[in-house]
Amino acid sequence: MKIAILTLLIILMPVQYVLADVELKDKKVTLEKLEIEQYSLGLTDGLFIDEEKLGFLIEILEDRIYKAPVNAAISEDGEILQEKPGITLDHDRFHVLFREAFYDDSIKKLKVPKKAVYPRVDRALxxxxxxxxxxxxxxxxxxxxxxxxxxxxxxxxxxxxxxxxxxxxxxxxxxxxxxxxxxxxxxxxxxxxxxxxxxxxxxxxxxxxxxxxxxxxxxxxxxxxxxxxxxxxxxxxxxxxxxxxxxxxxxxxxxxxxxxxxxxxxxxxxxxxxxxxxxxxxxxxxx
Structure with a gap:
């Protein structure tokens, strides 16, 4: 799995940086310290984050994690079916955690944060x-x-x-x-x-x-x-x-x-x- 993701990213990205530990079944995504360090701005010796590369990473993470919510509905026999929340990347929390992991050498791994996405239509409506x-x-x-x-x-x-x-x-x-x-x-x-x-x-x-x-x-x-x-x-x-x-x-x-x-x-x-x-x-x- 890891090799396949790395190959895909090398093809798609102008620079080489990778995602690891992607488990599509339960949408878990983890970034190792080595991977996080790849997002430093060139020629700055790790002092600054390349925001453009980070933005590209966020798009990929969103695509890996996102699960659309399901609206409540009425079945053929008239029963109201329960709505189901979805999952998305918690952008605000991710920015905070990523910067902490980037600058703090004691942090060796970052678990990408998620949050619920609630459907527009619930059973009450x-x-x-x-x-x-x-x-x-x-x-x-x-x-x-x-x-x-x-x-x-x-x-x-x-x-x-x-x-x-x-x-x-x-x-x-x-x-x-x-x-x-x-x-x-x-x-x-x-x-x-x-x-x-x-x-x-x-x-x-x-x-x-x-x-x-x-x-x-x-x-x-x-x-x-x-x-x-x-x-x-x-x-x-x-x-x-x-x-x-x-x-x-x-x-x-x-x-x-x-x-x-x-x-x-x-x-x-x-x-x-x-x-x-x-x-x-x-x-x-x-x-």
Whole structure:
């Protein structure tokens, strides 16, 4: 492991300095005294720290340690799933400990400090904002088109349980992410310049269009929406929202005084999006 990390760092870094004792299983990272001394500024005989090299080290440590938090969510059977905190590098504590270890010869090893990263959405919030349904919309598709059905399900799962806070903007492309083969998307029919073709992720426009019709509410401001170049069969004319990773996006802003919860499901040829919030939800005009 140590040899592999050293090889990687030599390739990536303009100078040679290493990380040791990296245990990815429990995210433990330890720096030995010899490694710490490599971060001295050249020609200063160890009097000063090379801050640029140290900054690069911090980026690598962050990448090794970071574990994303998991928001609370609602399962298919309606159970609220517990949120889970993540882990990140404690930057402030690390700067203090690193300088102590750099200048104090009695310190032979530095255990890189970590701290918890708490999710934005916990069970209490989910419990509160699942109470009032603000809107919903359903569209239908042929399950026999397995590739397209698969893509619809993947995109629906990506937006399901997503919480949009007051004043926050939701971007379909950012939330769903790039539609690639590596991420599980398949080739299926799409509309390109008014013509039917096949491409990776075909079918997800039905998800974005269903979402658009569900969030077309007084308290939701549509920021960005584009129609297909020809009519689509799953929504009435003018009620679609085409999306493409390198092109159109569907974006809206939450203008309510409370967070809104998106609940999306693709099952048995039916694509459904429901919008929820708390009982105290009110439209905020900004005036």
């Amino acid at each position: 989910i419990r509160e904002i699942r109470t009032k349904e603000l809107g919903s919309y359903a569209t239908y598709f042929k399950e026999t088109n397995l590739e397209r059905s698969h893509n619809i399900t993947l995109a629906a799962e990506a937006i399901n349980n997503y919480v949009v806070f007051p004043g926050e903007v939701f971007s379909f492309n950012e939330v769903v992410g790039e539609r690639t083969k590596d991420r599980g998307y398949k080739r299926a029919p799409v509309i390109v310049k008014g013509e039917l073709a096949e491409d990776i992720g075909g079918g997800i426009c039905q998800v974005s269009s269903t979402l658009f019709n569900a969030v077309d509410l007084k308290g939701i401001q549509i920021v960005e929406r584009y129609e297909h170049s020809r009519s689509v069969p799953y929504v009435p004319p003018g009620r679609d929202a085409t999306v493409s990773w390198w092109g159109p996006d569907f974006v809206f802003k939450n203008m309510y005084n409370q967070p809104v919860l998106l609940r999306a499901q693709s099952k048995n040829g039916k694509m459904t999006v429901r919008i929820f919030s708390s009982e105290d939800v009110e439209y905020f005009s900004g005036e």
